[in-house]
Amino acid sequence: MTEQTSRSLIESSNLVPKEELINLVDTYMDRKFDEEITTIENRGGIENFQELLDVDFRQGLNSNGRFEGRIAAYGTNKREEKRLDTFCELCWDALKDKILRILLFMGVLSLVIGATLEDHPEYGWIEGFAILMAVFIVVMVTSVNNYLKQKKFAELRSFHKNRALITVLRDGEFKSLHPSEILVGDIVKLVQGEIIPADGILIKAERLQTNESSLTGENDNVDKEGHEECLKRLNEFLRKGTRAEGDHAKREIPSPVVISGTNVVEGSGIMVAIAVGIYSKEGRITGLAEQDDEMTPLEIKLENLADKISGLGLMAGGFVVLILWLRFFIELGTGNNEWSTGDSINDLIDAVIVGITVIAVAIPEGLPLAVTISLAYSVRKMQKDQNLVKRLHACETMGGADCICSDKTGTLTKNLMEVQRYSVDGKLIDSTKLKEIFEKHSDYFDFLKDAICLTTSARLEDDKEIGSKTELAMIKLLVMLGYNDYMKVRQNFINDTLATNPFASKRKRGSAIVKYDENLTRIYVVGASEYLVESSKRILSLDATLTDVEEDRRYQLKRDIETMAGQGLRTLGIAFKDLTEDDMEKLKKVDKNGIPVLEKKGLNLIGIFGIYDPPRNEVPDAIQACKKAQIKVRMVTGDNPITALAIARSIGIADDNSIAMIGEDFRKEVGGVVCEECKTELCDCPRNSKNAGDKKVRNDVVGNFENFKKIIGHLDVLARSQPEDKYTLVTGLKQMGSVVAVTGDGTNDAPALKKASVGFAMGIAGTELAQEVADIILLDDNFSSIVKAVKWGRSIYDNIQRFIQFQLTVNVVAVTCAIVGAVTIKQSPLTAIQLLWVNLIMDTLASLALATEPPTDALLTRKPHNMSDFIITARMFKHIFGQAIIQVAILFAMMYAGEYFIPEYGSGKRILYNPRSGDYVRSGRDYYFNGDKDYYDLYNDPDIGPSRMMTFIFNVFVLFQLFNEINSRKLLDETWILSNITKSWLFVFIWFVTFGVQVIMVQVGSWAMNCHLDGLTVEQWFISIAWGFVPIVWRWVIVLIPFNHEIHADDTKPATHLASSIHKGSQSLKHHISSNYNP
DSSP states (O other): OOHHHHHHHHHTSOOOOHHHHHHHHHHHHTOSSSHHHHHHHHTTOGGGHHHHTTOBTTTBBOTTSOOHHHHHHHOOSOOOOOOOOOHHHHHHHHTTSHHHHHHHHHHHHHHHHHHHTSSOHHHHTHHHHHHHHHHHHHHHHHHHHHHHHHHHHHHHHHHHHTOOOEEEEETTEEEEEOGGGOOTTOEEEEETTOBOOSEEEEEEEEEEEEEOHHHHOOOSEEEEOOHHHHHHHHHHHHHHTOOOOGGGGGGTSOBSEEOTTOEEEEEEEEEEEEEOGGGSHHHHHHHHHOOOOOOOHHHHHHHHHHHHHHHHHHHHHHHHHHHHHHHHHHHHHHTSSOOOHHHHHHHHHHHHHHHHHHHHHHSOTHHHHHHHHHHHHHHHHHHHTTEEESSHHHHHHGGGOOEEEEOSTTTTBOSOOEEEEEEETTEEEEGGGHHHHHHHOHHHHHHHHHHHHHHOOOEEETTEEESOHHHHHHHHHHHHTTOOOHHHHHHHTTTTEEEEEEEETTTTEEEEEEEEETTEEEEEEEEEHHHHHHHEEEEEOTTSOEEEOOHHHHHHHHHHHHHHHHTTOEEEEEEEEEOOHHHHHTTTOBOTTSOBGGGTSSEEEEEEEEEEOOBOTTHHHHHHHHHHTTOEEEEEOSSOHHHHHHHHHHTTSOOTTOEEEEHHHHHHHHTOEEETTTOSSSOSOOSSGGGTTTSOOOOEEETTHHHHHHHHTTEEEEESOOHHHHHHHHHHHHHTTOOEEEEEOSGGGHHHHHHSSEEEEETTTOOHHHHHHOSEEETTOOHHHHHHHHHHHHHHHHHHHHHHHHHHHHHHHHHHHHHHHHHHHSOOSSOHHHHHIIIIIIHHHHHHHHTTOOOOGGGGGSOOOOTTBOSSOHHHHHHHHHHHHHHHHHHHHHHHHGGGTSBOOOOSTTOOEETTEEEEEOOOOSBOTTSOBSSHHHHTOTTTOSOHHHHHHHHHHHHHHHHHHHHTTOOSOOSOTTTTGGGOHHHHHHHHHHHHHHHHHHHHOHHHHTOOTTOOOHHHHHHHHHHHTHHHHHHHHHHTSOOOOOOBSSSSOOOOSGGGTSOTTOHHHHHHHHHHHOO
């Protein structure tokens, strides 16, 4: 049904529009205090939703009724099945590479011409066949890899399909249904351990807690109650006139709204479903991730290179055909040649064949294979560095990343709480100094020790840590202080513990009441420091005496708490109270909020812990490495802005000029994300081409891009972020031209991971959806592994540039020789079969050698390459044409005058000397400049065959390329080309293999390789090798030639590297924001 039909169905009944239900869920996600409860009440309360959703809460939906109208209005909970690409479709996708298509065409054309029109069709087909085989290998390698990857992740997607059944009330009975069958209005029973299948409102709940970390990034369990109970709690709070400030207010009142994709960790409840499928919170996040894969910067650059090379190749080939035809007709006109129908037509066809040969030489056949080899090799190596690569080109993309948006917990930090500071006697003491202090004040330590042991239940068992991270921090402190008998203390008091009140997030404290003897019963309390400071009447000093807490002392304690919070520490207080007879009568008494009255006042404060989730040891150095590499790192977290900014400063992400913004404020400032076409947040534009049909695929942009540019310059921390905020941040950064890497572990991160240039999912803590949409999976969840990915990415890009520099030098020299030779003497010094060896066999080995150069730390000391930079830099052009000039000059000298300086040795019928200079080779040119025959008849003599001169030229040409291959290892005008050569053992091995094969080709190749039937003499080999050293010596001359700028792929100035483009107009907005969020 259409959207219009759906609206008419809603309007003809009392059904509430789905947009209103979606807004209710979003209201909860942006909750400050009680907004979603008020929204429900404004709609007549939970009971009125029976009418709004056309359902009886006691009977559920009626299965006998027709659900078409309900489905049209609200959708279904079925996830769209993704059809897997067939192997043939994957092969076709691989063939969309422009260079491969050009090679495919040239291969077919060369195969047909070589087998039908060549002088020697018995082996003329080989070149075309070899080109087609090269295309086949690249397509197969790419397609098989993608097929296996697709199959593997299809297994992950099957998790949703095989999800456990849930209990739903229909027709007055509870039935077991698959989550995909849930509809809006269904009454769903929730129990511990289940994943909530749809957004809903709780009708009733029993001690229900959910974990929403997959959506919000916050690990604390969230209390839930039925709507009526929530309303009752709200009214009690309002009557008391008390309300917490800031983040605490969000959890003061439980919420009745539950979110799809989150987990029930405790209790049970009954909910009415209000949003399902693509309209649920989980569905909308998944929808953001359903986008077409964008072309990577490397793919764009290679396509641009293919366009330019194919264009130049066609021009060169056409030029050769034109010149040869002109020469043919000029010779006819001047009488130097006579028309003979058969021979003349063959001459014209031969000119076309020469032109096609020039085009084939111009196309870098080895480039696709070099890219594939480099990526495949790096993927295998990156896995050892804890990077599991799902998308091959993501490896290289990381080399151009100039911005990383990282999660905090578990990625930048260890997710292991530890006590770092401790407040006692008005002093803040580093935890490392506590042992020395407590050894001098053992009586004080006895209070602290018992308080920790009896108010916690966490324990260290062998290599396992069991229990709350916060409790484990205090237990580890005892162990560090040399006290390992905490379990013994608990055992000693197991029969004397009168009551325990475990720590609960809603009351922010926990306690234990123990009896020491007939005269002493004591309560120990641990909890949020600000609460315990307010509840304490006295404070325990290090000498184990109690002093009253005066106002100035209380103020000092609060300052200590603020100081520790500003250092990124979570503060936790610990206290005790010796109970009187009156207190004993209140042992089980609680106030209206369920807080034991004994926890609330008259306490004696023992101390305040500053608990820290420490950064991973490698993270500060990794952040510094990013800075040296000119990569901007931003923290995106669910933590509060003060703590997040403090941690960001401690690890080097933020400085004194940095700001932290709350996600909601960031969203309002930049206008969120809208469709570029429709200019609205929600629209009907499809998000991927498979579902688009004739519609235009949606492209997301930031609503207020000008504000985004003003904010982003100083925004280093995005705190309390929602999924949309992270997605907005990534969208804006990419809109500015940045190459963005993003880390994520939760379902909430999926849209940003998909939108990012490279998405990193956590291998340990990552959810199914996050891992499914990511490009790379961090197997150790460690930020430093991302830096290793950057290094590999830059190495891949350099390796591809190395091969391009090598390949294009070969092609420029070969094409120039082919064109000039064909025009001047109707003969290329390099035959088609020799060029086949150079372009396909030798270049393949070169791609393996150059594409597997290992990365070095020096890669992280330079800036990322810009997306707009042409893949061939100015330096590369300098070396390509510099080497080509000297090589062409030498080869031309040999081609036109080799008979005067290339020495000949030996004797025999096939050993021919220059009759005018007896010690040198005979000319090997088939024709003189005037078109008369020179070596032509000798070449066709089966007892003589190919000339020594042309064999020598072929050998020198190959050796030029072999030695220039060593030059090509360096891209930055380094003077010493052998640096790190010992680490590139594969390069060395392949180089000698290539040299060995060249010896075989020359010495035994004979007619097949168009080489002299006796090959070259030992003396001529040494002379050839001496000529081969010319490119290495010449490189030192080329290095001295200066260059001024890089070459961009278009005429526009690059928009990447944010620092140069975001400053203008930022100061006023920075002042506005930092006044609220920069402590």
